[in-house]
Amino acid sequence: MGLRAESEREPRRVYGLQGQELLFPSWKRGGGQARAQSGGRLRGEHERGSGVESFGQNYPEEFDGALDCISLAVTCAFNKHGTLLAVGCNDGRIVLWDFLTRGIAKIICAHIHPVCSLSWSRTGHKLLSASTDNSVTMWDVLSGECEYRYRFQSPILKVQFHPRNDKMLLVCPMKHAAILVNVDDNHSIVPLDDESDLNIVASFDRKGRHVYTGNAKGKILALSVPDLKLVASFRVMTGTSNTTSIKSIEFARRGDYFLVNAADRIIRVYASHEVLTCGKDGEPEPIQKLQDLVNKTMWKKCCFSGDGEYICAGSARQHSLYIWEKSIGNLVKILHGTKGELLLDVVWHPVRPIIASISSGVVSIWAQPQVENWSAFAPDFKELDENVEYEERESEFDIEDEDKSPQLHAEKQDEDEIVDVVTVEPIAAFCSSDEETSDTNALLYLPISPEIDDPEEGWGPGEMGDDFHQRGPNKINQFTQKKKRPKF
Numbered sequence: 001m002g003l004r005a006e007s008e009r010e011p012r013r014v015y016g017l018q019g020q021e022l023l024f025p026s027w028k029r030g031g032g033q034a035r036a037q038s039g040g041r042l043r044g045e046h047e048r049g050s051g052v053e054s055f056g057q058n059y060p061e062e063f064d065g066a067l068d069c070i071s072l073a074v075t076c077a078f079n080k081h082g083t084l085l086a087v088g089c090n091d092g093r094i095v096l097w098d099f100l101t102r103g104i105a106k107i108i109c110a111h112i113h114p115v116c117s118l119s120w121s122r123t124g125h126k127l128l129s130a131s132t133d134n135s136v137t138m139w140d141v142l143s144g145e146c147e148y149r150y151r152f153q154s155p156i157l158k159v160q161f162h163p164r165n166d167k168m169l170l171v172c173p174m175k176h177a178a179i180l181v182n183v184d185d186n187h188s189i190v191p192l193d194d195e196s197d198l199n200i201v202a203s204f205d206r207k208g209r210h211v212y213t214g215n216a217k218g219k220i221l222a223l224s225v226p227d228l229k230l231v232a233s234f235r236v237m238t239g240t241s242n243t244t245s246i247k248s249i250e251f252a253r254r255g256d257y258f259l260v261n262a263a264d265r266i267i268r269v270y271a272s273h274e275v276l277t278c279g280k281d282g283e284p285e286p287i288q289k290l291q292d293l294v295n296k297t298m299w300k301k302c303c304f305s306g307d308g309e310y311i312c313a314g315s316a317r318q319h320s321l322y323i324w325e326k327s328i329g330n331l332v333k334i335l336h337g338t339k340g341e342l343l344l345d346v347v348w349h350p351v352r353p354i355i356a357s358i359s360s361g362v363v364s365i366w367a368q369p370q371v372e373n374w375s376a377f378a379p380d381f382k383e384l385d386e387n388v389e390y391e392e393r394e395s396e397f398d399i400e401d402e403d404k405s406p407q408l409h410a411e412k413q414d415e416d417e418i419v420d421v422v423t424v425e426p427i428a429a430f431c432s433s434d435e436e437t438s439d440t441n442a443l444l445y446l447p448i449s450p451e452i453d454d455p456e457e458g459w460g461p462g463e464m465g466d467d468f469h470q471r472g473p474n475k476i477n478q479f480t481q482k483k484k485r486p487k488f
Contacts, residue, residue, distance in 0.1 A: 060367050067362070072089060072090040075088045084097065084099060092110055119161045157172045180211065194215060194219070210222050210225060221233045251272075267311065269287050319364075321333075
């Protein structure tokens, strides 16, 4: 297979912001078209990174609305912090949603044919897209410009950024071995276990130290990066000692686990360290086997939750999402979308218990029900589940509290206390287990500015910027007062 790199900064066909959609994002609330079934149990969880104590389940429970991308959505991907959601459409466009405001932040005209796979870089500054037109493109998210474009001889099934190096890509073409692409160097073809078996799926592990590949005969290889030397291998066996085809391999963002979606309709969860310890032709045992024993459901897409404690799988026959607890393997929730729709993609939010699924070209959002928390409004407020007779304290309504313990030198202690308002503590939910500091260079949000039809002469950042440097900040105010602001 030939690989051709077009690393010149062309074409710049990007890219316009759609002003009307930015001002009026399409956000549909609803609950009548979706329902949820639960077989779970209550757990006390602390939602890391948000500072909010959650005393319920740490997984979605109900339909929370839909994102209308104008075009038909095909695939989607969250950035590392979950603030941006990239949606690939069937007309080749990539729609970037600000997930906090649920509004469109940018639209990139990326491909001619449908977008089939997306991947964010670690910092969020770059976005990788693959299309059925046999091309893979790297985009600068802020400017919307094409940085690199690679063209292959067959459609692309999956693309993935290296978890720690945005100069390295993993590409899985159809009917071809996976390819490890280095934008600053040549590409390398990932070795095969069987040269005749070209139905390959591949994925980086959590830290990008290994590439795991699976074929149609159930053989999984673990190869080191970047030299692609075989480190470990094993075969996925069914109960009758027969092999089964590997459909996908997914790694958890936290923890040392990965799942294997096989053609026998069983999702197997393995521990990476155990697989590497067993070495070549090992026989590691899966820590969990997940399946739908009643309906014998075939799984379209599987993924881990952000904390790695839950596993979500989407049915290939209908818009249904199954959620299991990884530690004990019990089914805790089934989320049902509209009947008659087929699921295309499903992703879990990196930090929060939110799932985004795609069916019939619409992105559906699944989240927890919003519960009022008055203790956040008043810290001393106590919530009651039932009526309780109030017992008055003896000194509660006294002018002076006689029972109050004397506090000596309290004011002096307050004066001597130094409050640190400069140090920014890293949020544990955004850091890997081997990191102590967060990435300060991460791209969290995209700047949004409305488009103005027929702006008046002299109104714009170019003219304003030149006058600001020449006249100084005091005269720029006089300059702006003479200009009439356009009507929106």
